[in-house]
Amino acid sequence: GAVVSQHPSRVICKSGTSVKIECRSLDFQATTMFWYRQFPKQSLMLMATSNEGSKATYEQGVEKDKFLINHASLTLSTLTVTSAHPEDSSFYICSARKFLAGARETQYFGPGTRLLVL
């Protein structure tokens, strides 16, 4: 099956620092990757859609200057939380999609990254 990894699995940082989270598709090429955020006991909320070689598309209410997304290759997308604050503490999940027209369900999810900002 298709495997997606995330690194790191958990990170603790001080307020004001920036944190980079990597999402990799290990055995397939992903033209599109998605970044989600999940608060405790809440559903996954889509933050942005990352397309290889182009700018990410952000959902309403998500600050693009706060959450920088780069999708420089067909197997790697990164999310950088800039100047992190305690309210950014959350569980960040990425997914990757192979290019299959009309196949909405072919998103392969990473295991998530837990971010704690002190």
Added chain:
Amino acid sequence: GNSVTQMEGPVTLSEEAFLTINCTYTATGYPSPFWYVQYPGEGLQLLLKATKADDKGSNKGFEATYRKETTSFHLEKGSVQVSDSAVYFCALPRSNRDDKIIFGKGTRLHILP
């Protein structure tokens, strides 16, 4: 846009018990619903899906029937196992016009031996 509501957990059952996790939705048109499962330490995996009304999705002993009249897609399993302990998410397309998926809040399932 569409929305999905699923029963809150955690749900704790004994092995071999019958499982139902309720999922209802509001949507324009007839979206295709899904169930995803997240095992401890792993990413979400597609468990099953349905593509049209009255369609039944099934996988690993789990079943869910897409009921258009009640806008529901309840997940069921006749005899659960300890290895079924996980978080289950009901999901469907956000709208008819895009390929984004929206998720329910997830239901954590604990199966006791």
